[in-house]
Each structure stands twice: as C-alpha cells, then as structure tokens.
Amino acid sequence: MSARVQTAPFVLADELAGLEAGAGALVSFTGIVRDDSGRLEALEIEHYPGMTERALADYGAEAARRFQLTGWRIVHRFGRLPVGAEIMMVAAAARHRHAAFDGAAYLMDWLKSRAPFWKREIDVGGAARWVEAKDSDEAALTRW
Amino acid sequence: MSARVQTAPFVLADELAGLEAGAGALVSFTGIVRDDSGRLEALEIEHYPGMTERALADYGAEAARRFQLTGWRIVHRFGRLPVGAEIMMVAAAARHRHAAFDGAAYLMDWLKSRAPFWKREIDVGGAARWVEAKDSDEAALTRW
Amino acid sequence: MRRDILYFASLRERVGAARETVETEAATVRELVAERAAASPAHAAAFADLKALRCALDQQFADLDAPLGEAREIAFFPPMTGG
C-alpha cells in the first residue's frame, strides 16, 4: 500500500515482502532500460515532485478498490539510468490470479500515460532526445 | 528458459536473476496457499513425475514462441505446503510490457488446467478433500 | 499386450493403488477403461464419471477414443488443479 519515487535502485524482493499476507496471488512487473537502437547509453527520467507521489498513490488506491487488492506497491526511479537498469516496479496482490494480473496491468497502463514522468534517451556519444508518448499507451487506458 | 518441480521452497529473486538481460519488461506471478475457510492448515500437492516437467517445458516454449519472450521460468512445488507458503511461480520477460503480461498469464492459465498437478486441502483437525477443477479455469484457456 | 497403468489423486485413492501392470487386448483408451472398471467395485467407482476422467498415453494427453498403440504407460487422473 505504498508508492515511492527515488533515484536509488530498489530490491524487488524487499518491495514484495509483506504483500503475500492474506493473498493467494502476487503479480509483479519490473521495467528495465532497454537498448533498441544499439547505441543507447542511458535514460534520463524527469518527474514532477509532489504531483508524482500523489498521482501514484491515487492510482494505487483506485486499483486496490477496483480489483479488491489485498496489497499493492509502486516504486519509480528518476535521474540517469543506464541500459539494463531497473526503472520501476509495480506489484499487486489479491485472493485470485486474475485480479492480481489486472491490478498490476492497470497500474502499468496508468503509469505510462498519466503519471508525470518524462524520459530522455542519451546515446553513446551524448546525443539526447525526448521519448515521445505512444498512441498505443494512451489507447491502453480505454480498456479499463 | 527452465521449468522445475520440487518440494523445496524457491527464492523468487534467484529465479528472476538473469531474466532481465535483453528485456524491457519482466512479469512474475507467485501463488500462495490461501485459507478461505478459516480452517485450512495446508495443501497437499501431487503430480505426475516426468510428465509434469515435460508439460511445463512445452508450455514455456510455446509461450516464448507466441509472445516472443526473451526469457521465462516456471517453478512448481509439490508435497505438503502450509497456509501462507509459496506454491509456485512463473515469470515472463519480453521487450514490451504487454507481451510479458500475456506470457505470464498464458503460463498460469495452462498450469491451472493442463499441468498434471492435483491439490488436496487438509483442514486443521485433519479432514481432507480434493480441490475440484473450476469451469472458469477451463474457460480461461479459450482466450489464447 | 502388457501395459503399465498409473492412477493419480482421487483415482489413485479410489482404486487403492498408484500403479497396476496388466495384460490387455484393449485397442483404445475407452476399451481399457471398460476393462478396468469391471475389475473390482473399487475400479468401477474410480471410473464411474467419464466426464471427469483424464488420460495420458506415455505422458501425452489422450482422448477416450485414442488408440492405445504402443503406449507403455497409461495414466488416469481427474481434471488437474495446478497453479
């Protein structure tokens, strides 16, 4: 039942500890910096301090209500994250598996388009560009 | 890229190690012995040695092909598992989040109805009954 | 032909054995089921509900009407409840 924004790495096992109590199913999602172009060095992630924490807490509470989650967690990093680094995690615990899967997928869909984070790609050599929002991420929200 | 059947507990973090390489998204599912009646003491899980390993490896390979997974893992325990114990885990890694979610959900749906495991509930006091297969689990397969 | 028959879960409990080795002329799963069901009241109880019966031939799922072929190991069990 918590959302955090931080620069430091997180330890997934520590984040999941405590979420199993009373649950039958626990789903976790971890996002990793992926080099699609073969020349990416890092992502730089900017966010809106204050608003981010509030938005994440709201989405978590809404997921808990909607899917009757017994527990949930969101951790999102910001700052410079090299290729291969863990960007963020969400977890959803519930009595049954479909609710846990739906809870985690719901949190991810909202995070992608409705949490105030912005990613910039930094190439090897230093060239930088802002990641553009995807229509498919916006469209993913319509299923909920 | 492995499936295991064992009596011993597993450590989720150890199972996920190595699955992040080349992936952008990693989804894990953990199943936990849940006491719905207030009088459950444990589950006893029986399986079909030989066939189980083969079935799990087949479902993992099929999920990898269908969702272009960069990695996957299945660990399923058998024997006596007390309330609160972790029964099994699956994980699916992919470049994008929808594939990772779908891969893990697909593995779970197949495990529920098509892997040769049978659960027996042992109540406090010793009364035992076999868990009946659910129509909803069978129906869940039709979405794939 | 000599076949190994395996029983799991509630079928194992009803039959009272995890494994039997039988000589049989049955050509299909259904024929073998009929043969085994006639073997004892316990067997008859185990095979009473064909809708809740699942089968594997040499560790591959098979229908009631599947030919037994060269299958050495024939397993009977109720619907699975993994995960």
Place this chain on the structure above:
Amino acid sequence: MRRDILYFASLRERVGAARETVETEAATVRELVAERAAASPAHAAAFADLKALRCALDQQFADLDAPLGEAREIAFFPPMTGG
C-alpha cells in the same frame, strides 16, 4: 493575480526555465497559455503545439478550458512517458 508556472521536460528546455512567477489576469488555462506564448519567441515555440500540451493546476490535471481559480501552481508539460 500572482501565479507560479512550472515547466517540465521539453517545455522546460524550450522556455529555458523550470519556473516563472507571473502577475496575470488570465481566467482560464487557455488564456494563460496565450499570454505566456506572447512573452518571447522561446515561449511561443514551447506553446506552439496545443495538442501536445498538458497542464496541471495545483498538481491536478486540467483541460485547456479549465478556470485557473485559486490555483497557485500551474504546470505545463508534454504528454507523459512513465513506466
């Protein structure tokens, strides 16, 4: 009225500032956008594409036609790319 305006990501870069404090009579987000777009060529560039503009009033998402009301902190930013 005195308002704090925050810019994030590409808007912050185009405007060349993360924060401005302004005195404004604008009554809606749209009026404030028009006012700021007129402030400099850099501001004009930042606000050129209204379809790609997002806004929050006191950290709550708001539409272009939302009244500014008593909002003290008004943030402008491009579509979000979290997760």
